Amino acid sequence: MNNTVKTAITAAVATVMTLGAVAGCGASGTAAKSDQGKVYFLNSKPEVSDSWKKIADEYTKQTGVQVTVETAASGTYQQSLKSEFAKSEPPTLFQLSGPVDMETWKDYTADLTDTAIYKQMKDQTLALKSAETGKPVGVPFVIESYGLIYNKDILDKYTKTSGAAVKSVKDINSFDKLKAVADGMQKHKDELGIKGAFTSAGFDSSSIWRYDTHLANMALDREFKDDGITQEPASIKGTYLPQFKNIFDLYLTDSTTPRTQLSSKTNDDANSEFALGDAAFYQNGTWAWTDLQNAGMDADKVGMIPIYMGLPNEHEQGLATGSAQYWCLNKKADAKNIKATEKFLDWMITSEQGKNAIAKDMGFTTPFKTFNKVKTDNPLVAAMQKDSDSKHERVGWSFTVAPSERWKDDLGSAMLEYAQGTAGWDGVQKAFVDNWAKEYQANKH
Structure with missing residues (x-):
């Protein structure tokens, strides 16, 4: 099956909001x-x-x-979905990350043509469409961006140090500039009161996706653009693996944490390091604001810039913007429960309480017309919108057509071995390039 790579998300980014996740159940009152x-x-x-x-x-x-809302543990959603679908009362509402997931769960996805969430989309081309019927079976409920979140106070303090490579964040528009700043911060870390330029690159399940998926996507998306790839390819070349290595090496050398300790470091660790002012840069996205705010950060203290790794013309590059979160209805659920779920989603995107929960409490941006006048307090969403309004070329979310979860898992394992010094970069290259073709064949033919 050919899966369209969705990289242009201009119209949807113009509003403010998105959705998230939950644990527990709501049956009170x-x-x-x-x-x-x-x-x-x-x-x-x-x-x-x-x-x-x-x-x-x-x-x-x-x-x-x-x-009832149950939340799968980080990195276990596919396994949890399989387990829950096997129960007598399966989920009526679930999430897919893109075209590959859609193919995996196509026997469960209902036609959303007549639902409010599809009718209220500002750009219905962003919906996941069934390859067999052409009908919408997945609606993106969140448009997100990721990049390098930075601490404004630390960066400002750095610009005043002797030999500072930049005068302001606006001067950071290439890998060379980013490396000069990060190296300078590492050199002056005691003076700046930090433990490292970058938060720890944790490789436990709560954090590894930031590297084997989001960071890898930076190289993957540029290769797709260069080669005019618009459908899931049977193989890839790894054209920009040297640049991928550039940024990963920088994360490792200018870090709060020795590379030998990364296997057990979590996303919570990175979040805490950044919130406490132990690091200036934190690779993450708009969704991270809730945790940062809960950790005590003020909205006016954070910003977000693109991830630079040495790609051609990267001074024109913007944030990585897209969606890997699609709402889907389980067509195998009881008809009465499906109708109840449709009404709940309608309420979520039309009522003031529902919209505020998504836009303000969760801090997300959505592609629905009903959110045109809804504003968010999320400073990272503000950075996303500013980037959207600029002439920057946004990085697409090409990782949504990765051939399998195993491709990501194996890449993450190879990256960790490289980080710890137990294997060379050739292992990463093999996992990136060779395993793509291997997984494509295993899952498509």
């Missing part, structure tokens, strides 16, 4: 009305699980309809 059906959402975004639980409880309180 008014007794649930079983005759109206019930909702079961299996969520994949732990960082907003509390927000989902809160709004699920509120919906149940208002309508009497039971809304």
Whole structure:
């Protein structure tokens, strides 16, 4: 099957909001009305699980309809989905990350043509369409960007040190500039009061996706653009693996943490290091603001710039913007429960409480017309919108057509071995290039 790579997300980025995840269940307040059906959402975004639980409880309180929200542990969503689908009361609402997931779960995805979430999309071309019927089966509920989140105070302090490579963040527009700044910060870390320029590159399951997926995508997307690739390819060349190595090496050398300790470092560790002012740069995305805010950071203290790795003309490059979060309805669920889920999603994107939960509590940007006047307090979303309004060429989310989860897992393992010094970079190259073709053949033919 050929899967379209979705890289142009201009229209959707113009609003403000998006959705997230949840743990627990919302059945408090008014007794649930079983005759109206019930909702079961299996969520994949732990960082907003509390927000989902809160709004699920509120919906149940208002309508009497039971809304259960369970959140899969980081890195385990596919396994959790398989397990939950096998139960007598499976999820009525679930998430897919893109075309490859759609093919895997095509027997469960319902036609969304007549749903409010599809009708309210500003750009319906962004929906996942069934390869067999052409009908929409997945609606992106969040448009997100990732890059290098930076601490404005630390960067400002650095610009005043002797021999500073830049005068302001605007001067950082290439890998050479980024490396000069990071090396300078590492050299003056005691003076700056930091432990390293970059937060720890953790390789436990809560953090590894930042590298084997998001960082790898920077090289992957540029190769796709160069070669005019618009569908999932059977093989890749690894054209920009040297540049991929550039940025990864910088993360390792100018870090808060020795490379030998990275295997057990978590995303919470990186979040804490950044929030406490131990590091100036933190590779993550717009979704990270909830955790940073909860850790005590002020909105006016953070910004976000593109990830530079030495690619051609990268001074014209913007943030990596796209969606890997699609709402899907389980067509195998009880019809009454499917209808209840449709009504819940309608309420989420049209009611003031639902919209505020998504835009303000979760801090996301969505592609729905109903959010045109909704504003967010998320400073990283503000950075995304500023980037969207610029002439920068945004990096697409080409990782959504990776041939399998195993491709990412094997790449992550090879990167960790390289980081720890137990294997060379050739292992990363093999995992990146050779394993792509191997996994494509294993999963497509």
